[in-house]
Amino acid sequence: MIVEVNNLTKKFENLVAVDxxxxxxxxxxxFGLLGPNGAGKTTTLHMLATLIKPTDGNASVNGFDISKQxxxxxxxxxxxxxxxxxxxxxxxxxxxxxHALMYGIPRDVALKRIDEVxxxxxxxxxxxxxxxxxxxxxxxxxxxxxxxxxxxxxxxxDEPTLGLDPQTREHIWTYVEKLVKEKKLTIIxxxxxxxxADRLCxxxxxxxxxxxxxxxxxxxxxxxxxxxxIRLRVENPNLDAVKKLNYVKQVDNLDGNISLTVSDANAHxxxxxxxxxxxxxxxxxxxxxxxxxxxxxGREFREDDKQAEGGFWQRAMTMRARR
Amino acid sequence: xxxxxxxxxxxxxEFKIFLREKSRIITTIISPLMWxxxxxxGLGSSFSVGNFNYQLFLYPGVVVMSVLFSSIFYGSYVVxxxxxxxxxxxxxxxxxRVTIFFGKVLGGVTDAVLQATIIxxxxxxxxISFGLQFLLIYVFLFILIVGLVSIGLTIGxxxxxxxxxxxxxxxxxxxxxxxxxxxxxxxxxPEWLTVFTRLDPVTYGVDAIRSLMIGVSTFGLAxxxxxxxxxxxxxxxxxxxxxxxMKL
Ligand SMILES: Nc1ncnc2c1ncn2[C@@H]1O[C@H](COP(=O)(O)OP(=O)(O)OP(=O)(O)O)[C@@H](O)[C@H]1O
Ligand SMILES: [Mg+2]
Numbered sequence: 328m329i330v331e332v333n334n335l336t337k338k339f340e341n342l343v344a345v346d347x348x349x350x351x352x353x354x355x356x357x358f359g360l361l362g363p364n365g366a367g368k369t370t371t372l373h374m375l376a377t378l379i380k381p382t383d384g385n386a387s388v389n390g391f392d393i394s395k396q397x398x399x400x401x402x403x404x405x406x407x408x409x410x411x412x413x414x415x416x417x418x419x420x421x422x423x424x425x426h427a428l429m430y431g432i433p434r435d436v437a438l439k440r441i442d443e444v445x446x447x448x449x450x451x452x453x454x455x456x457x458x459x460x461x462x463x464x465x466x467x468x469x470x471x472x473x474x475x476x477x478x479x480x481x482x483x484x485d486e487p488t489l490g491l492d493p494q495t496r497e498h499i500w501t502y503v504e505k506l507v508k509e510k511k512l513t514i515i516x517x518x519x520x521x522x523x524a525d526r527l528c529x530x531x532x533x534x535x536x537x538x539x540x541x542x543x544x545x546x547x548x549x550x551x552x553x554x555x556x557i558r559l560r561v562e563n564p565n566l567d568a569v570k571k572l573n574y575v576k577q578v579d580n581l582d583g584n585i586s587l588t589v590s591d592a593n594a595h596x597x598x599x600x601x602x603x604x605x606x607x608x609x610x611x612x613x614x615x616x617x618x619x620x621x622x623x624x625g626r627e628f629r630e631d632d633k634q635a636e637g638g639f640w641q642r643a644m645t646m647r648a649r650r
Numbered sequence: 651x652x653x654x655x656x657x658x659x660x661x662x663x664e665f666k667i668f669l670r671e672k673s674r675i676i677t678t679i680i681s682p683l684m685w686x687x688x689x690x691x692g693l694g695s696s697f698s699v700g701n702f703n704y705q706l707f708l709y710p711g712v713v714v715m716s717v718l719f720s721s722i723f724y725g726s727y728v729v730x731x732x733x734x735x736x737x738x739x740x741x742x743x744x745x746x747r748v749t750i751f752f753g754k755v756l757g758g759v760t761d762a763v764l765q766a767t768i769i770x771x772x773x774x775x776x777x778i779s780f781g782l783q784f785l786l787i788y789v790f791l792f793i794l795i796v797g798l799v800s801i802g803l804t805i806g807x808x809x810x811x812x813x814x815x816x817x818x819x820x821x822x823x824x825x826x827x828x829x830x831x832x833x834x835x836x837x838x839x840p841e842w843l844t845v846f847t848r849l850d851p852v853t854y855g856v857d858a859i860r861s862l863m864i865g866v867s868t869f870g871l872a873x874x875x876x877x878x879x880x881x882x883x884x885x886x887x888x889x890x891x892x893x894x895x896m897k898l
Pocket of ligand 1: 371
């Protein structure tokens with residue numbers, strides 16, 4: 328187990344940001360922390376990265392205790408923060424050199440590795456531009472490259488694709504997959520995006536209000552629902568009748584947006600439509616992680632998600648105006 | 651060893667940014683010049699202090715003023731680093747926070763010393779010339795700046811927003827400046843004011859620099875030196891403590 332977390336807890340004044348979580352990660356795995364705003368994802372990463380001290384519990388990374396051996400932990404990890412964290416007055420190359428110096432990488436090794444990581448994230452031809460001239464996606468890639476420079480065993484990615492366009496997200500996913508394959512890295516990634524977690528992660532912990540609601544592989548999580556999802560919009564739905572049907576596993580109702588978990592939806596759709604009332608729209612799909620989230624928390628995931636969009640950009644813009 | 655390269659890394663970054671931000675250099679030079687030419691020239695045409703033309707008397711005070719303002723203002727860059735996650739990138743590196751603090755101090759000292767140098771190059775314009783004692787001037791400026799930069803960094807480490815920093819700093823800068831004797835001689839002041847001027851560490855910096863530049867001193871160089879060393883060490887102590895405790 329390259330990462331082990333026992334009862335890790337963080338309290339801020341009277342708010343419990345992380346509430347006694349437990350998990351462990353095997354070497355070479357991609358582990359996802361999935362949850363809405365304020366779930367405690369970033370706080371968890373910061374504790375594992377020794378940036379803040381846990382209120383209770385403990386954890387080890389690469390065999391080192393995060394409280395007692397913080398320097399060794401720091402050498403073992405790379406981290407890409409949620410907000411932009413490169414100096415935009417320096418060039419991409421200078422940011423990497425600064426990092427290499429801070430991590431005590433010998434000069435000749437550093438120069439070689441800087442070229443390597445720049446190549447990996449396709450930034451070689453822009454390396455001498457100031458970071459303020461980079462796009463959001465380029466900046467993200469630079470920060471991923473920087474996180475890899477000292478060859479960490481574990482890489483933390485805090486919302487690496489937040490606020491980026493779909494094409495750039497796809498790019499970054501490809502890099503992440505390449506890294507795990509080529510460098511045998513272990514990765515912890517936090518995300519708002521269900522499709523991101525689904526595509527990349529070997530294991531996913533869904534977190535809400537500082538607690539892990541459920542932890543499993545994406546396939547198993549979706550299997551738990553045991554069937555297909557039917558989403559309907561209905562005025563005055565007759566839910567009692569539907570609940571009596573033995574092939575209906577779960578019924579969630581959010582203001583007339585009904586979500587049904589049904590084994591073999593195609594065979595039973597007509598009967599459900601007959602029973603439930605005046606249907607204005609209907610959609611059938613195999614379960615996604617959105618459905619899993621709804622299943623476990625009784626809440627729709629995406630509502631919380633909206634405000635987070637563009638956070639990266641806003642920060643990037645304030646940053647440009649500084650000094 | 652790696653702490654030393656860490657120290658160098660932090661300093662080098664600050665220095666590169668200083669060189670890249672021409673506006674920062676220019677504004678910190680313009681304002682002392684306005685003091686010298688407008689305030690000094692204006693008052694100098696009707697006042698003199700002892701045997702000295704007022705502008706001449708003011709000159710050492712303005713040199714100290716420029717390092718005072720730029721040293722303390724330097725702390726605001728910590729707040730900017732905090733606003734982004736750049737500070738986290740530095741804090742998560744395997745180097746000691748004390749090293750980070752000293753790297754920043756060196757960065758601030760470099761900025762302020764270079765600015766003071768630019769103003770001192772203009773000394774002949776005001777009829778001041780100094781020979782080898784400019785080395786001593788640098789020694790005193792260095793000690794004073796270390797203390798002042800540490801104040802700036804301490805405030806920066808505690809503030810969340812640049813606005814908050816600016817507010818606190820204006821409450822710190824102006825008493826330090828006006829009580830320092832940069833603008834007027836300290837000999838004939840009312841008693842209550844005398845007490846406050848003696849409590850201001852910058853007073854001893856102005857006294858030393860003035861003594862080295864035009865040969866007038868109230869306390870004597872040895873005493874100035876001891877007070878400034880004490881001030882510098884105390885502020886370094888407070889600064890390292892503040893950096894250790896700095897929250898993200
Ligand atoms: N320094 C702090 N002081 C007080 N409260 C904090 C602090 N940092 C985080 N919190 C609170 O802790 C909770 C968890 O925050 P955290 O940043 O870990 O969430 P998150 O899951 O990363 O959310 P997001 O998706 O928005 O990044 C939130 O309610 C937040 O307001
Ligand atoms: Mg977060």
